[in-house]
Amino acid sequence: MDSSSMDSSSEEKGAAMAIPPLKPSEKFHLFVSYSSMDATWTHGLIGRLEADHAGLRVCLHERDFTPGRNILENMAECIHQSQKVLLVLSQDFVQSRWCLLEADLSLFGYCLERKPVIPVLLRPCQVPLHLSHLTYLEAMDSRFYSKVVRLLCTPSHCMARSLPGPRPVPSFYSGKTLLTLNCVNRDRLPSWKVGTFSTLSVPDPLKEVLPDPEVYKHAVGILNGVQSPRSCLRYLGCRILLSIFLLLLFLLLILLFVVFGLELIKPGLRFLLITTNVFCCLLSIVLAVNTLCWFRRFSRRKMQELGLRVGEANLLLAPHSVLMGCQTLNQLTFVFVQLEDCRQTFLQAPEGEALFREALLQFSCAYACCLVQADFPHCVDTATARGHLEPGLCFCQYVSVQLERG
Template sequence: MDPGPAEEGVAPAISPLKPGEKFHLFVSYSSMDAVWTHGLISRLEADLPGLRICLHERDFTPGRNVLENMAECIQQSQKVLLVLSQDFVQSRWCLLEADLSLFGYCLERKPVIPVLLRPCQIPLHLSHLTYLEATDSRFHLKVQHLLCQPNHRLTRALPARHPTPSLYSGKTLLTLNCINRDSLPSWKVGSFSTLGVPDPLKEVLEDPEVYRHAVGILNGVQSPRSCLRYLGCRVPLGVFLIILSLGMLLLPVMLGVQRNPPAERFLLIAVTVFFCPLLVALGVNSLCWFRRFSRKKMRELELRVGEANVLLAPHSLLMGCDTMNKLHFVYVLLGDCRQVFLQAPQGEALFREALLRFSSSYTCCVAHAHFPACEDTQGAPGHLELGLCFCQFVSLQLMKHEGLGVNPV
């Protein structure tokens, strides 16, 4: 993609627009990167006279669906430039990925120029392309060179679109954020879209009903309705109860307990001894409500994820959650691990129970490539090339929690 030495001394010229084309370039970017992107566009338009660039805020048709506008403008443009950053991946790319059938047809016929503005997780469908780095000293020359290249020459220089990614047991396929994650209150359990199977999962899961049912199980987890979910409610309540308990310690002094008859003195001291620790406990519980709620909801979510994994496991797919608003999907071959369970009495029931209780935490270990250390399994053959396989992980968990009523594998 670098401009050749002979070409650097020649004034670049933009290819003329063909019938049906309105723009030389469609630029997609996050609103967080608007200042940098507008600066790039201004420089390109100054250096390349006649360059026509499509911007969504300027050229989208008012009143139309955003996805339809994007698909139409991409189709009417010669090339597509994507300004990659983590904000772009989490916002703009999500719009594109929401309906691959709508924009995929257009992108497959247009040269895509990815520009890495800041380090981020490159989307799967762009990982095969060589991106330009915004910090490169020759960045602007490279962009101009690509814009002046005819499409047929540029397309031959790019790798084939959407190559089949290599699958291996233990591969992380997708990290899925919940809907409106950025504006979600900390106490609210996230909801996940069930409109369709995300594209990174389609290679192993083609049935949308299985995905919809599995994710729907998680969406059934209810958020709390207690007033303690609000920080402005539980903090004043907790502080008030603790201050009230301290005030009760001074109650005998204020009432002159020494001058009271022995029966009244005993009753007053007994009431103080009983209610003072009670009010302290209630105050501390109010202040620590969110921590207890998070632990309780995470346990509930892990069990719901286990139910979903019973549906996904036949497709060699597992999901896991380590927060209330994010899911990890991994591709794991479970056939050999299942055979280990089947060697025990009621093996099928044991395998299902293991999926229900341990599959979520195992998926998170695979997704983060971090497994608990265990000397007992180092000499035992596993079914995962790197890290513990599922049956080894379950055996380790059972040894750590003896007395659960299930024999180790």
């Protein structure tokens, strides 16, 4: 453990700070969640705390979990029996599923019991969305150790009133991109195959806004119903071979005219044969070009179909202030956007609720993509009008622009 980050003055050492006594339902003063890669630093901190404060009970999984018991039950019970929870944040912690699960459980306990959570930033990392609302301590702060001691000696009910809520307003804003989700096995997926997206669990960035996992699974399941093509033209080799065959057929028709000549043909059939030959030649060229361009036409049709399916999914996600968008066949984006004000605008028209649902179905996918790219269509009428999103067009403005363009 870095001595400079945990050094305290002699005055702070001399100050006797009392650890709050344990309640009958509590077994530990502190539950510590950390990555195994940060074990040395964490053990150094805990060792010093236990040496300076006799009677301090700290729960560490390697020494306090019940052997042979399910690890999930161990974590849930130990967090429930602890006064406070300390998280040692680092990139290793963020990437560890067990640590993230412990963080989820600690926040769950905090929400229900007002259990204080103390995040410690050991090394700079991308803090998960569901932990970003917490104010963390800097491990490299010269007064870090004294701050930890002061928090440990502060009664839990006093800390609970000073900690921020589980979902503060600054964490989300209308138009915020929450997640980019790739399909399963994207690296080995053929370009013509429509991606399949996992529905096993809700991704961490969406847990704060989609508390019900069934909503996420149902929404993504709608997209998984889009079928990939079964035509042999999905293979590039087949398209090339068919195009070559059609071009050779065109050359063969031309060659027949050159070899046999038009003078051998009766005048009555000459015009008919020329017309038929020209038609067959043009048809061969058109079929060859269309064969080579099959993938572009397929992608356009599938993107239209996928966009409608995304619209169906957004009917489920919109009440949770989430919209889904897709720009390719194997990637989704999720955006946090509040639509209630736009919905009220639709409700002012006859059958407004039905119009709002139809607008979500037809335009929500493209609108979500505009939010991700921060690139909105320009319209003179809406350039000076105030909408429900700043900056950019709100959903009702975007729908109005698209309807005007036809």
